[in-house]
Amino acid sequence: MNNVRMSVRQKSIVLIGFMGVGKTTIGELVAKKLYRSFIDVDQEIEKDFGMTIPEIFEQHGEAFFRDYEKKKTCALAEQKLKIVSIGGGAFLQPEIRESCLRNCIVFYLDVSWDEWKKRLNILIDSRPVLQSRNIEEIEELFYKRQDAYSINHSKLTVNQRSAEEVADFIVDSLKHTWDMYEPMND
Numbered sequence: 580m581n582n583v584r585m586s587v588r589q590k591s592i593v594l595i596g597f598m599g600v601g602k603t604t605i606g607e608l609v610a611k612k613l614y615r616s617f618i619d620v621d622q623e624i625e626k627d628f629g630m631t632i633p634e635i636f637e638q639h640g641e642a643f644f645r646d647y648e649k650k651k652t653c654a655l656a657e658q659k660l661k662i663v664s665i666g667g668g669a670f671l672q673p674e675i676r677e678s679c680l681r682n683c684i685v686f687y688l689d690v691s692w693d694e695w696k697k698r699l700n701i702l703i704d705s706r707p708v709l710q711s712r713n714i715e716e717i718e719e720l721f722y723k724r725q726d727a728y729s730i731n732h733s734k735l736t737v738n739q740r741s742a743e744e745v746a747d748f749i750v751d752s753l754k755h756t757w758d759m760y761e762p763m764n765d
């Protein structure tokens with residue numbers, strides 16, 4: 580899998596990780612700190628259909644959603660200079676994974692199962708994937724997805740860190756990477 584020949588400073592940043600880890604909140608902060616535009620792929624899909632994600636699942640089914648998610652995410656991953664948050668299931672699709680890894684810098688936001696469990700109540704109403712499963716099945720899904728998430732350019736564990744702290748970490752590590760690969764000439 581070849582990286583696209585593009586300046587590393589121009590590559591978009593993609594945030595991946597399980598539902599509710601904070602991809603949107605952290606992505607918005609990173610975008611602000613780097614003066615870049617933020618794109619939440621799920622919000623873009625909702626705009627396209629004029630429906631919420633649960634409504635799309637209900638009316639069209641998960642397979643339809645996944646197909647649309649694939650086209651949308653791959654197209655958005657080809658844009659430069661963006662901060663992009665993708666759906667928690669998106670990176671499971673090989674085409675999405677390959678497109679993000681080839682075109683962008685991919686940050687995996689990890690969280691422990693114990694920490695994530697505390698967030699379940701606030702997530703369940705807006706996440707159809709959780710509604711169809713009991714807690715043991717959600718735990719199984721949580722661990723199963725880690726194999727796909729483990730293919731990334733950089734990983735950091737969120738747990739009890741604030742969104743601000745995580746965003747600062749991402750910005751610092753990006754600046755370090757940019758300087759290392761493409762030092763600015765004075």
Ligand code: S3P
Pocket residue numbers: 596597598599602621632665666667668669705706707708
């Ligand atoms: C999903 C995660 C959601 C959304 C959809 C399916 C998943 O996005 O794409 O409900 O399969 O994990 P978030 O990760 O932003 O919650």
